[in-house]
Amino acid sequence: MIGLGLFNYWVVIFLMMVGFYTLIARGNLIKKIIGLNVFQTSVFILYITMGKITGGTAPIFIEGQEDVVYSNPIPHVLILTAIVVGVATSALGLSLVVRINEAFGTIEEDELEEMVQ
Amino acid sequence: MSHHLPVLLVVIPLVAAPFAALVNRPRVSWAIALGSAWWALYASLALLRQVMADGPIHYALGAWAAPYGIEYVVDPANAWVLLIVALMGAVVTPYARLSIEREVSRDRIPLFYAAFILCMTGLLGIAITGDVFNVFVFLEISSLSAYALIALGPDRRALTASYQYLIMGSVGATFIVIGIGLLYVMTGTLNMADLAEILPQLEANRTIPVAFTFLTVGITLKLALFPLHLWLPNAYAYAPSAVTAFIASTATKVAVYLLLRFFFTVFGAAFSFDVMHLDKILMPLALIAILTMSLVAIYQDNVKRLLAYSSVAQIGYMVLGISFASVLGLTAGILHLFNHALMKGTLFMAMGCVMYSVGSVRIERMNGLGRAMPWTMAAFVAGGLSIIGVPLTVGFISKWYLIQAALERGLWPVAAVVLIGSLMAVVYVWKVVEVAYFRDVDPDEGVTEAPLSLLIPTWALVIANFWFGIDATATVGVAERAAELLLGVGP
Numbered sequence: 001m002i003g004l005g006l007f008n009y010w011v012v013i014f015l016m017m018v019g020f021y022t023l024i025a026r027g028n029l030i031k032k033i034i035g036l037n038v039f040q041t042s043v044f045i046l047y048i049t050m051g052k053i054t055g056g057t058a059p060i061f062i063e064g065q066e067d068v069v070y071s072n073p074i075p076h077v078l079i080l081t082a083i084v085v086g087v088a089t090s091a092l093g094l095s096l097v098v099r100i101n102e103a104f105g106t107i108e109e110d111e112l113e114e115m116v117q
Numbered sequence: 118m119s120h121h122l123p124v125l126l127v128v129i130p131l132v133a134a135p136f137a138a139l140v141n142r143p144r145v146s147w148a149i150a151l152g153s154a155w156w157a158l159y160a161s162l163a164l165l166r167q168v169m170a171d172g173p174i175h176y177a178l179g180a181w182a183a184p185y186g187i188e189y190v191v192d193p194a195n196a197w198v199l200l201i202v203a204l205m206g207a208v209v210t211p212y213a214r215l216s217i218e219r220e221v222s223r224d225r226i227p228l229f230y231a232a233f234i235l236c237m238t239g240l241l242g243i244a245i246t247g248d249v250f251n252v253f254v255f256l257e258i259s260s261l262s263a264y265a266l267i268a269l270g271p272d273r274r275a276l277t278a279s280y281q282y283l284i285m286g287s288v289g290a291t292f293i294v295i296g297i298g299l300l301y302v303m304t305g306t307l308n309m310a311d312l313a314e315i316l317p318q319l320e321a322n323r324t325i326p327v328a329f330t331f332l333t334v335g336i337t338l339k340l341a342l343f344p345l346h347l348w349l350p351n352a353y354a355y356a357p358s359a360v361t362a363f364i365a366s367t368a369t370k371v372a373v374y375l376l377l378r379f380f381f382t383v384f385g386a387a388f389s390f391d392v393m394h395l396d397k398i399l400m401p402l403a404l405i406a407i408l409t410m411s412l413v414a415i416y417q418d419n420v421k422r423l424l425a426y427s428s429v430a431q432i433g434y435m436v437l438g439i440s441f442a443s444v445l446g447l448t449a450g451i452l453h454l455f456n457h458a459l460m461k462g463t464l465f466m467a468m469g470c471v472m473y474s475v476g477s478v479r480i481e482r483m484n485g486l487g488r489a490m491p492w493t494m495a496a497f498v499a500g501g502l503s504i505i506g507v508p509l510t511v512g513f514i515s516k517w518y519l520i521q522a523a524l525e526r527g528l529w530p531v532a533a534v535v536l537i538g539s540l541m542a543v544v545y546v547w548k549v550v551e552v553a554y555f556r557d558v559d560p561d562e563g564v565t566e567a568p569l570s571l572l573i574p575t576w577a578l579v580i581a582n583f584w585f586g587i588d589a590t591a592t593v594g595v596a597e598r599a600a601e602l603l604l605g606v607g608p
Contacts, residue, residue: 023288029280036287043294050302075301078250082294085257089287092264096280103273116274 008049015042027109029100033093040086044079051075119163123176123189123245126160126199129153130238138231146227147214153234154210157203157241165196169595175247183247184308190247194599197451198244198374201458205366206237208462212574213359216469220271220357229269233363235262240371249297249383250307252375253290256339259371260286263364267356278351285338285348292335299328300383312383320388329393332379340372342399342436343406346429353425358469361421365428365465366458373435373454377447380439381603390442399440404534406433411541415548420471420478423545424464427504430538431457434519437531441522447600448593449518455592456503456511459582463500466575467493470567480549485558487550490566492576494553499579501546503586506539510586514593 015038022035056071101107104115130153137146168174173192177183191199213233221229239259243252264286268279301307303324304315319325334345341349349369353361380389389395407430414426435457438450468478470493475482487494503510516535523532558564566572585592 020288023284032284036284039288040291043291043298046295047298050298074307075298078301081250081254085254085261085290088261089257089283092261093280093283093287096264096268096276096283099268100276100280103276112277116277 008045012042012046012049015039015045029097029107029109030094032109033090033097036093037086037090040082040089044083044086047075047079047082119167121176122160122164122167123174123191124178126157126164127189127238127242127245129156129160130234130241134231134234134238137234138227141227143218143223143226144214146230147210150213150230150234151210154203154206154237157237158200158207161196161199161203161241164191165193165200165595167191168193168196169598184306184311187251188247188308188310189245190310191245192599193595193602194377194451195244195374197595197599198371198454199241201370201455202237202240202244202367205363205458205462208574208577209359209363209466212362212466212469212571215568215570216359216473217357219473220359221269225269229266229357232262232265233360235259236266236364237367240367243371244374247309248307249300249309249312253294253297256290256293256375259368260290260339263360263368266360266364267352269360270355270357272355274351275355278348278355282348282352285345289335289338289345292331292338296328296330296332296335299324299331303328309378309383313385316384316388320392325388326393329384329389333376333395336372336376336379337402340369340376340436341429341432343402343410343429343433346406346410346432349429350422350425353428353465354419354422358421358465358472361425362462362465362469365425366462369428369432370454370458373432373439373450376436377439377451377603381447381605386442386604396440396442399436400531403433403437403440404531406430407437407534407538408541411538411545414545415541417545418480420480420483420549421465421468423480423549424461424468427542427545428457428461430542431461431504434515434535434538437535438519438522441526442604443522443525444597444600444604444606445518445525446522447603448596449515449522451599452518452589452592452596453515455596456515456585459511459578459585460500460503463496463575463578463582464504466571466578467497467500470496470571470575473567473571474564480552483549483552484556485553486564487554489558489564492572493567496572496575496579497553498546498550499582501542501550503582505542505546508586509583511582511589511592512586514586514589518593 019035019039023032026032051072053069053071056069059070059073097107104112133149133153137149140146168191176189178187236259239255242255246252264279264283268276303319304312306312338345353365410426410430414423417423435450435453438446472478503512506512506516519535520532
């Protein structure tokens with residue numbers, strides 16, 4: 001089937017769109033954060049996918065084995081950083097939602113907009 | 118010691134930040150913040166001097182050579198931005214002590230200073246690094262701490278403003294990561310200089326324009342280019358005054374620098390402007406930003422919000438300068454980075470003084486403030502003159518170069534828009550001046566002048582506004598060198 005070789009990338013695009021749509025279309029502040037998480041997760045998969053080399057193994061060097069193909073570990077390391085950033089963003093975002101709920105008594109965007117005016 | 122200056126500039130504030138949180142004594146935390154900010158100022162001045170004398174500095178982190186290791190590169194363009202960030206940090210921190218005591222509850226002050234130092238560290242890091250993924254990491258350090266700083270504002274609307282900024286800022290940052298990832302998958306490198314060498318060979322590849330687009334959208338979101346500026350007005354209006362003064366004069370400037378770095382150094386001006394036709398999108402957006410945002414600013418009643426819209430318009434001027442892709446245009450844009458930091462810093466700090474004494478920055482509370490707070494309002498007028506672009510102020514220098522750059526390209530309508538933008542600035546500055554100087558004082562207000570520790574930093578910036586407006590040889594010299602370097606025409 002056409003494009004099945006790029007299966008991971010289709011998943012990335014699907015998740016990216018689902019996350020981005022949730023982020024924009026939902027009025028609930030927590031759902032927005034979840035959307036942001038899904039959106040970021042799609043990028044994690046994008047990075048992890050690009051590090052994979054067909055037939056490659058874990059990049060551990062063993063003496064005597066010269067002709068082994070390794071997967072590229074750098075995208076994995078990069079995305080570990082991005083995951084940490086994502087966790088920090090979600091934590092900060094959710095704690096802001098808690099404070100917004102304490103201050104306004106709602107976390108629905110349309111109701112907040114009325115109160116902010 | 119001086120050999121390690123590039124990394125120490127970033128590491129010392131980074132290490133100082135947790136101490137500021139842990140000591141848990143407001144005054145000590147403040148002193149730590151002050152120490153890190155002044156250290157950054159000293160280090161960035163030393164770096165700028167070294168770069169102007171001896172050329173770019175390359176520093177390999179942990180002695181891992183580029184392109185595999187992370188490299189810090191200091192050249193005239195980013196030494197300039199480092200100086201802007203450090204200078205504003207060094208001026209705002211002394212100012213913050215009393216202003217923050219009034220606006221942030223006491224138990225949160227140590228955390229406030231920790232976040233403040235981290236924000237400055239992040240901005241310095243973005244400017245100094247020569248590694249594109251490192252840019253993202255520092256971008257998130259500065260953004261996350263900025264969201265926290267904004268949420269500490271005295272008004273409850275600070276929370277929603279911070280949330281909105283968090284959502285839009287994270288989307289922008291994620292777009293930047295996608296762009297960086299696509300670049301990496303095509304080139305196998307994250308080092309900017311290395312990317313700049315490999316990318317021209319891949320011009321026909323379809324992934325590169327996609328990466329370019331993701332980066333453009335992500336960065337313009339961060340720098341609040343119209344129409345991606347929606348997070349900015351509320352964030353600036355409801356953040357604590359010292360935070361607004363710092364972020365307004367640095368965060369968007371660093372994002373503009375990032376734009377310059379990616380378009381000119383990484384992709385190269387030829388690809389950005391001849392293949393992708395970036396000027397065709399940047400110039401209209403910049404012009405719309407100047408006209409519409411100045412107009413919106415005129416109708417604001419909250420003066421901090423008014424200044425925030427004016428900031429979006431001013432970002433338009435910077436982007437306009439960049440969109441000419443000429444030495445003169447870039448000089449104007451880079452010059453305006455510094456000059457706008459000076460004038461917006463002055464204006465927001467004057468509003469911080471008003472917030473301190475009056476407890477509000479709504480225009481109807483400013484009746485007769487010119488008599489009750491003569492020094493504060495005089496500083497506001499000075500900043501206002503600068504933003505209008507009156508001769509002898511820095512604003513005039515920026516606009517002079519910008520108009521020259523427009524005429525050099527034969528785009529006189531663009532020069533006209535710059536002038537119309539200035540006239541609109543007259544209107545919104547006058548709005549405040551009229552209320553402050555030509556109305557009677559409310560007798561029951563009993564407002565007094567702000568304390569000296571707020572006035573001295575504010576006036577230091579006022580003096581800088583005139584100093585660099587009268588003698589611009591130093592600032593123009595650096596901006597020109599940076600522009601030539603970015604366009605690759607210099608020595």
